[in-house]
Amino acid sequence: MDEQRMMGMLSQAGYGMQGGPVDGVGDPGVQEGRKQDIGDILQQIMTITDQSLDEAQARKHTLNSHRMKPALFSVLCEIKEKTVLSIRNTNEDEPPDPQLMRLDNMLIAEGVAGPEKGGGAGAAASASAAASGGDNAIEHSDYRAKLAQIRQIYHTELEKYEQACNEFTTHVVNLLREQSRTRPIAPKEIERMVSIIRKKFSAIEMQLKQSTCEAVMILRSRFLDARRKRRNFSKQASEILNEYFYAHLSNPYPSEEAKEELARKCGITVSQVSNWFGNKRIRYKKNIGKAQEEANLYAAKTAAAASQGGVHEGYMPQGQLGSYMNLNGDNYQADSVGANVQSQVNSLRHVINQTGGYQDSTSYDMQVSGMHRGYGHHTSSSPPDMGSRDGGSRTTSPGGEDSNSFPNIHDLNSNSGDGSYHDEEPSNKRPKV
């Protein structure tokens, strides 16, 4: 600001050059002297920042006691007020940060922010319990405990931030008020400074909220994601499932009833049974060589049991046989040992067919060969049709000439002596879509 303009403003503000009402107007000599005064003051103001603290303090004192100081101070205040207003007008009415809103919402929903509630963690835990179908009360309490920890840390940190923010704001306000004695600082300027500080601390707060959200997500993932809670099925359950799978290798698609029965016997859910069969089918297909070893094992067990009169206790979990064999409601009779034997023999024959027969003359081989006398019309070496949805053996006549089919109960039925085939839909076929 040039001196002429400053002088004009001072005059407009009603301040005289001597610190009082304008006087001496029209006296060129007096005016020249006053100009010199203002010039000196402005020069001092301009150079004050280049001086040492002590020098500045001395200058400040000099300036404060200068007769022109009130007038200059008032004008500068007026100018600064206008400047601050223009700045404020550009920054007002900022929309709330959507990211911050999302974080806030999530923290409230999870029960971390806002009033403490049992709903967030409790509801989540309940959902988990419903999903898993198991009793995981211990894990629920763990989850709640961890969530409480997160909540506590969050609130502690938030409190710290707020305290630090308030302290810093107070400090800056005091500093500005202190400085306002030597330089013009409008209240709105202080407000603006406070607002800036709040914004800076708000950014830090958002980081805290983000970290807290991440912690909650990790916690949720760890406790509520079923995959993380995977437990291998018991050996007994695996046995039961494998028994069924290899006994129905030609059509390893248990009906809903069969799934329910298997689920009940294995102590797992129907969904888990479905998963197991889904995995089993695809892994059998992918690694048929290895799967056949397993098939051999189960077939051997079956044959061994069959040779002992159809009693399966040797490999079948106790009390499984009766209900296991009629799971699918097909032509098996739960109390029909002969049917059971035939079924198991059927499975065994399938295995032999698939492996191309045993090369060594093990007792197992001999046993099976004997058992199969007269039942060997199936020579297919293909795996069960698991690739196509509708085609394959499951929809063709099970006992007919379907070369892709595997020996199954219908094969046995078709060889029952009368040459007839019970053309009823096997209930253990893959459910219709």
Place this chain on the structure above:
DNA sequence: GTTAATGATTGCGC
């Protein structure tokens, strides 16, 4: 620590 096994999930087609 590595690796195979395994239960669960997801995306897709039907």
Place this chain on the structure above:
DNA sequence: GCGCAATCATTAAC
């Protein structure tokens, strides 16, 4: 809605 195929994530064996 079911099954397949790919994938993830954990478990268990080494």
